[in-house]
Amino acid sequence: MVQAAIVMKWKFIMANNQKFQKYINYIDRDEATRTKEFHQYNILENDGYNHYMEDPEKSTGLFTENKDQLSFDERQQMKKLFQIAQKNDSLMWQDVVSFDTNWLTEVGLYDRENKVLNEPKLKNAIRIAMKEQLNAENLKNSAVWTAAIHYNELHHIHVHIAIVEPNPTRKYGTFSRKDGSTYEARKGYRSKRNVDRFRSRVMSQLLDRDQPLAQISSMIRNQIGKQKGNMRQLPDSELRYLYNQIYQSLPPDRSKWKYNMNTMNSVRPKIDRFNKMYLDTYEKDEFNELQNLLNENSAFYMTLYGEGTKEYQRANDFKVNKNAELYSLLGNSLLKEMSNQYQEEHGIPTKNSSVDWDKLMSKQYQKNSSGPVQAADLSKVKKALKKDFQSVKNQQIYLNNMREREQQDQGFSR
Structure with missing residues (x-):
């Protein structure tokens, strides 16, 4: 003891x-x-x-x-x-x-x-x-x-x-x-x-002890996860397969794509498996370094409180909590990448991307037009739709508004 x-x-x-x-x-x-x-x-x-x-x-x-x-x-x-x-x-x-x-x-x-x-x-x-x-x-x-x-x-x-x-x-x-x-x-x-x-x-x-604790936080938040945002581009076939499995299993509501939400309970084990496989394959040395720091921290608290005390047991949970924090950060990064993928596949502009209005208008109006789009009319529609789009928060409302405008303005392109 x-x-x-x-x-x-x-x-x-x-x-x-x-x-x-x-x-x-x-x-x-x-x-x-x-x-x-x-x-x-x-x-x-x-x-x-x-x-x-x-x-x-x-x-x-x-x-x-x-x-x-x-x-x-x-x-x-x-x-x-x-x-x-x-x-x-x-x-x-x-x-x-x-x-x-x-x-x-x-x-x-x-x-x-x-x-x-x-x-x-x-x-x-x-x-x-x-x-x-x-x-x-x-x-x-x-x-x-x-x-x-x-x-x-x-x-x-x-x-x-x-x-x-x-x-x-x-x-x-x-x-x-x-x-x-x-x-x-x-x-x-x-x-x-x-x-x-x-x-x-x-x-x-x-x-x-301040320096080791700061190093633990820095590794979790800044150093581990070098491939964040590019997980689906990894060359490992097993990871790509697991990536697609997770993507297909996500709930319909993208606002629920958060690692710690209850709606993710059935998907979270797959995400954890993906994270573990990723760490073992691409960042094994960094992850092992983090575990060594966490083990040293547990030893510090055992010395501080004495082995077997309630305080030591609570302090020893620090390692469990920090690993959970790492998996949560990696999981949310993975889900964010999947959300961006969904937006790309469905033509939904992201917050950080600009809309190619010429391409969008041409695609939408050529569906209902037998002739070329007039430049003046297109400019007017683009201006109106840009103003509407900035105030629209819900994707479905936006698409409904687009369809209504198409029906009302069919004559613009004729």
């Missing part, structure tokens, strides 16, 4: 909680004092990692959104913001993000021999994840936070974060006590999805 490389827990307390005030008192203390008295302001005493029965061996200085280490004056300013938040009845959230030291060593973020952590990279990852988290929780314009890295060589390295709102935005709600009585308090709930996203974002930043 693979254990999670990063684990996160969080909790919040109300402004009248003693630990809120104790945290304020210790913001401007020196690091030695703050480390020694850590248990007095930590609200996650029994958090499942170290159990915090003893103080951390070492703590870095406080860092914030913009500062790597606060000076004495900056700590005083931060203390005042926390005091204002307490006075205004803000909640205080405390998060603890715990890293497996073995994993940090494996990925080159921690030098176990010299006991050196890549603190700048860790702090940057926390900042980026915090920015996204506060935005997701509608706190980006109201919250301030401080954080510190705590070391414990025998267990894990932790980052402790405290968040308050000097001018609170969280609404009040009514809550029940164990004895059945009720009380009013601000709502401190945070979405589990957002908390999980915070953890994932930290990991992504530490491992530079």
